[in-house]
Amino acid sequence: MGEGGERGRRSGGRAARVAERAAPLAEGLRPVRAGLPGGQYRPLTEAGMATIHASALEALEVIGLANAPPSGVEILTGAGAVLGADGRIRFPRALVEDMLAKAARDLTLFARDEKFDLHLTGSHVHFGTAGAAVHIVDPVTLDYRDSTAQDLYDAARLVQHLDNVHFYQRTMVCRDVLDNFDMDVNTLYACLSGTAKHVGTSFSDPSHVAGCFDLLHVVAGGEAAWRARPFVSNSNCFVVPPMKFAEESCRVMEDCVRRGMPVLLLSAGQAGATAPAPIALAIVQAVAECLAGVVYVNAIQPGAPAIFGTWPFVSDLRTGAMSGGSAEQALLTAGCAQMHRFYGLPGGAASGISDSKLPDMQAGWEQGITNVLAGLSGLNMCYEAVGMHASLLGFCMESLVLGDDILGQVLRCVRGIDVTPDSTSIEAMKEVCLGGPGHYLGSGQTLGLMQTEYIYPAVGNRMSPKEWNEAGKPQLLDRAIARKNEILSKARSVIDPEIDRAIRARFNIQFR
């Protein structure tokens, strides 16, 4: 960055920095981006991971899973699993190991705009939304009202324009859509209309899958185009912890696998309620359940795209209520991320949930701590990372906008400390200290790193008290509202108008 240095020496200080800042930055030079490698944080030792793996295999062999649908019994026993007299399906460890060898690795989750493709490999980290909130949080009136299809579309439009939110999985239930098939269709299409990033969705009934794929094929431009770049994944709660299959969801999963849709194999136990209270054992159970899913998916189609979705949640053990913003949640998620790496499988889990009802200080620390540990543990897919309040029951648009700032900071932590000859040479210190200006302001090195190594909040405020006073004491929520409104005033549907007309003619779309 010699040029910056020249300029710095000539004009010095603030003016030079402002000029530097105005220059547009090439994508590769941005300080953070999707897919940065994590893994600097490891709450489990190698021995700990091996112990968890061994217990999970034992659980699959000894306890197994109940309630497989008939189709699943056929698929699983056909592959070598054993149906017991008690109706449970047990998994010999050799079967699990064989299926792990066949499972998809280095998965790409496609986006309609390929610059948003997600490459799930190694410890590469991506943040996005998820959830099934039933309320929209209004942080001004403090109201919790029913969420709608329009809300889901609005949130999708926000995500499209928030750099640090890398994918958009369905965040809310469209409570204004009363027919169940229409709800699945509206959910899917609200996501797709708002953002060209990768989308995740659920299907509430096996009978809805075909119709939703009709819509997908229209959006994709035909089935072949869909299968070439499947841009939607199926968030699938194929188990009801502890250790039971969810029959309907399993049938949805079977259908999605055959139709080329990546499946998020989601085990969402709750430690102390539907999962064991010890954090390590909750991970054991989640791993066991997801390994059963790996066997299931790969028995249908070897190498079918699937995400190892160990999502153990936490109970507040005093009340049994869920707590998604706790330290225990952060540890569960980070430990799961390490198990994903242990198996070398693409994985996902929950981070960034707030138990607070509002985007307040509690929400900040809950989202900050859980997201930064998820990222640093190298979790491929950090779901529910922004916008979720009241332990997943409420979604807040303003919080989503603020969450983008949090994720910027989190991603900068994931990027870590560059130790290179340049970044550790004492030449810059010599220049400054030995006959130099005695400070690093405006130096070439400083200007060169200003935009490439340092990240700045979009909404967060770094003014001094004096500046802040003079600016009329701006408050965070007001700035978040302003940014939200600014984005929504400009963000259009990302669906081609002709396709949009065709879809609205054929399906009962309830948002505009």
Added chain:
Amino acid sequence: MGEGGERGRRSGGRAARVAERAAPLAEGLRPVRAGLPGGQYRPLTEAGMATIHASALEALEVIGLANAPPSGVEILTGAGAVLGADGRIRFPRALVEDMLAKAARDLTLFARDEKFDLHLTGSHVHFGTAGAAVHIVDPVTLDYRDSTAQDLYDAARLVQHLDNVHFYQRTMVCRDVLDNFDMDVNTLYACLSGTAKHVGTSFSDPSHVAGCFDLLHVVAGGEAAWRARPFVSNSNCFVVPPMKFAEESCRVMEDCVRRGMPVLLLSAGQAGATAPAPIALAIVQAVAECLAGVVYVNAIQPGAPAIFGTWPFVSDLRTGAMSGGSAEQALLTAGCAQMHRFYGLPGGAASGISDSKLPDMQAGWEQGITNVLAGLSGLNMCYEAVGMHASLLGFCMESLVLGDDILGQVLRCVRGIDVTPDSTSIEAMKEVCLGGPGHYLGSGQTLGLMQTEYIYPAVGNRMSPKEWNEAGKPQLLDRAIARKNEILSKARSVIDPEIDRAIRARFNIQFR
């Protein structure tokens, strides 16, 4: 925890959990405490640390430090450092290595109440306050007013009663105390009066040290008692980065070392301003400066108690203003903590600063992220961890109370995931899944871990939206104000009344 299990099986569910919760918990069983070992997060590789060390040694040998006071020149050259014609003192690497071998390790920072003693060894983590804020933040009126001696005393009383704040270093400037000596005395005595935890303070002039030690000896019950358990450390900015000694502070430091007071060797550069912009090089400079301090202290008295205080801060490079709540700050601090471990020296750095002017969501994520990374990196002394706003210019009592909740969560993360035969055995899963109740609520294992493995917020809110509505939508700040008032209404001076009278007769104490 068989007893809990029995009760659980008998009465089941919520009633049993409430009963369990009411039982007092032995200190050793609490889920978090001071001195938990960190180190699960390592932003630097072994090679990276070696490179930073090599560059720091080179900087000491080639650049050296300017502006040593005459006494310091004598001490340092007497030990083998070299005074150059340019007035800079340079440090041969053999000298640094010799002094590192003599330096104090496994340091105990004493508290007046020995249950609060801090054992600075390995990667054991402690959180506390520090700073020199000049304002008190009123989060209701949004006012920033001048901080006073009374404020400093009030904050000390809060700290005494906040379990997760382990020490109290001076947080604010007593701006109502106009005489400089009186200010040092009031600062010291406000801290000591409010809390029996370890105290840190500064002396603004070498001539003030003797008088302040007179006060300390009275509080201790004589010089011998003081020297046996020195319960105050000297926060000492002995360098003015880059690579210059601070003459007055060095003379204070010399005096404190001889009087048996542990010294925090504080290098507070600001990356991009008084320290290099690359994070790695900012660490190099801080390490070099603190190594110079290690030589200095151990040349005065081999093995004198000292804390390796690499405190590089961050500039917002767009404006040059300080940013203490940024990701870059989190990385700087965590990288420094690793260097402390590299040398095996007790170390401290800054974490938990907010750039926000108020205890809002930004403050939450800034404090959450920086504190959790400091703790997980195994930083012995995490200073400025609570209450600091506006990049250290403002202190907020309500935020201090909220910060105690943050630190509870952070410490739970530091404690990590217990992987033991008990915590990974599938027996609990078998009991629940094979003919059992199908859930873990009220199980013996769940009840047994409720208070020992899970931590609950004191102020944070985990209600469902329904409960929250019915409770009148309580807001976080109101609950923080209530907890603050509750503590302050009960917390008395921890100084014996007779000693207090003697001190107030002899010194001009300006708080009540």
